[in-house]
Amino acid sequence: MGEKSDVWQGTLALMALRTLETMGPLHGYGLARRIEQTSGDLLQLNYGTLYPALLKLEQEGYIRSRWGVSENNRRAKFYELTKAGQRQVKKAAAEWEQTTAILSRFLAPAEEA
């Protein structure tokens, strides 16, 4: 897979939620492509892992799904955020930012040491 990174569980859920927040309802394939695009094609998604992750989010009540028709006139299942999902995006994003902020301090080039 070269320099392309794998996606680890947990962050995939946040990526999916965030994408659904900005893009509105999407079907699974579209969501996967969109996540890859947003990553600047640095992420190589194993599409098969997306569906259990979506199912988990749906079971937790953050997203809901319904069958619809795609841009190419194909029957597809569309996912969209629920109210709880919108709250969850904000909460998870804030947590993630905090985590990365802390980590970046550790990884910053040593100044005084």
Place this chain on the structure above:
Amino acid sequence: MHKLRALWIRLCGIIGARREEDDFAAELESHVAMHTEDGIRAGLTPAEARRQALIRLGGAEQTRQAYRERRTLPWLENLLRDVRYALRGFRRNPVFTITVIATLAVGIGATTAVFSVVDRILFRSLPYAHDDRIVSVGLVQSLEREEFTLGGFFFDWRDNQKPFEAFASQEALPHACDLVENNPAQLNCIHAQAGFLPLLGISPVLGRNFLPEEDRPNGSRVALISYGLWQDHFNRDASVINRTIDVDGSPARVIGVLPKGFELPTLQAADVMMPFALDEGVERASSPGHPMRTFARLRTGVSIAQATVELEPLFAHTRDTLIPAQIRKDFHLSVRSLRDRETKDVQLTAWILLASVLAVLLIACANVAGLMMARGESRERELAVRSALGASRGRLIRQALTEAALLSLAGAAAGIVLAEGLLRVFLKLAPTGIPFLTRAGVDLRIASFTVLLALLCGALFGLLPALQKPRAVALAARITNSRRRTVLRRSLVAGQIAISMVLLSAAALLLRSFQNIEQQKLGLQTNGVLTARIALPGFRYDTGEKKMAFYLQAEAALRRLPGIRAVAFSDSLPPGGWNSGRRYSDLAAEGKPHAAQGTGGSVVVRRVTPDYFRALNIPIVRGRSLTEEDRSSGGYRVVLSRLLAARMFPGADPIGKRVQSGHDGPWETVAGVAENVKNNGLTEQDDPEIYSLRRSAAEDWGPPAPVLIVDALLPASTVAPWVRSQIAQLDPTVPVEIEPLSETVSKLADRPRFETALLGFFAFCGVLMAVIGLYGVIAFVAAQRTQEIGVRMALGATRLDILRLIAGEGLRLIVLGGALGLGAALGTARLLKSLLYNVKPHDPLLYAVAMLLLALVALAATLIPARAATKIEPMQALRTE
């Protein structure tokens, strides 16, 4: 919250799986189609585009699998599948299933029931704060084995003792008292000091405890009532506090309600508790003063032995100042833990029952283990096949665990039902002397403990076959011979036989002892003898004259009835129960020095009317019996038992000599000597006995109330109503309690009967299970050696040789287990010694009988499969794979 929601949805996902799977299949299909389209648009061939799409997906089947695992709870699904599989297996093999469940049920049921009974006696903490530090303190002597204190020294001890942080008394005996109001009731009242409840750490659920000023003479009359009385009589009305009730004709103010389930440390019943209100000054100066039961709480870190040593000087002072010199030697200081005070005399029985039921549980576990192992071995091939088809070790272990758990749970459920039933039987059988028994119920803690144990032993041995990697050989369809496990199974069976032997011999000892008790000569007749206790209300029959008049009228009326041979009065009845005893040294024979004080043990004293000897058919061996004329002659006459006569007048004729009981008693003339009678319970050594004449004089009819004895030709069921109606004609309000003497005697044997029945039952269960285990092993061995038997027979072995071959296996186990068991039984028999009556704990005959019985049953269990083995057709056996 969201996690819970997800869990719930996944749980629901187990049902209705099909539709959602289809739904996801459609979603995947649409995903792949869109991806393929994009690929074609990018210039790939349709086939290549679809291949790429599937690769990026990571495989359609794998995705579906991952999705399914997320959609439901896979472990739960697996569990359900395991359960279904196990249930199918059980249905196919009902004998195995039923045997395991029944074995577990007996083990769990018996253990739970016995544990529920002995828990309160041996283990459960007493319902008081710091119950492990509460002790019973006082004097004991040969006629009173429970600690008591007297007003004459109690206060001295209380003020000068050091080892206790609390020290308080209750009245020695509760007394009957009347609650007089619209709804009158007869109650039990007890007096206790103000410090008594705080000592026990008990505070009233409602209201307050006594104040120190209420515990003084002329303090205000207050009362605490029991929870039961509050509930039944006052409908749990909180306004009962400060209400004035009338107890025995004088008012008392209710100040509190005792907690539910409160019990006196003496275990006596009491509905109303009032302040002792002793006059300290008077008590200190008096000798002996009020009798009481004293309890104390040890300071932390002080042991009972230390406390006893520290009290010794106080005791010595009391003994030397208060107790008459002649009987000083008989008094001892005693400090006992409250548990010992309450249950000492049944602790041994409780331990023995517990030990024997644990032995049964052990046998049951061994049996289940053996059965599970046998099943595991016979399924080795199945396991091998499943493992070859890709089942992981973990999967096989889970399956085995599921089966074991199912069996254990079924056994546990049946066991708890059985425990409930057994407990009822115990209650029916149990003697009255076992405390707490009536309140024993199947305890959930105990039940869960035994279920856990059953699970453990089921799982442990259920796992054994699964843990071993199924060998490829097993696939070759041969029953493989795993030597190690066979050895384990055999030792389990030998162990079972050994434990059964211990149980069986203990049961035999108890049975023999019980027989001895039942068949011994009492020295009196019980058939056709009725006893009646007539409770004359003290306020109407307040003088000896009135009482005597009533009793003499009753006697005359009963004598007129047809079929009555004799009517007599005594103050107590042989062979057991209460009697008024004296020390031997209190008796004096005319012209002889007193025996050394405090020596000679106790003497039973009975005050009887002349017909006593005829009614109970006690022969007079010398001189004459008491006569009707003696009753009114005014002279004092006595009859001695043969034992007493020989002690007081060795080698001389006692007739006409005079004896005196007590130092101020009248001198009484010996009229005759009666044959000895069992008079100290069924199992104790007889005491010497003196019968003094109950004259027709008022002073002879005071307390204790006499017991009426009627010897009738007709059955008790006919005579009892007559007796009742005769007494009712004299006074219809007095309660009469009638009991055939044979029943009274039978009740005395309740304890040994209880012990014998229980141990017998356990021995039966143990032997039964051991035999089942033995049968299982031999049948298994026979099946394993089918081919070998075929070969042997083809080579000319006779059926007898085969029988010998297979039965020999069993015989070895029986001999080994029996020998081990015999050793253990002989070793443990000493523990039973105090329960045995006229049986030596090492009576060889009993052990031989137990051995023989066990051997016979066990041999039968080996002969059945062995005989079956001889029926094998050689040609067929050789073809058996």
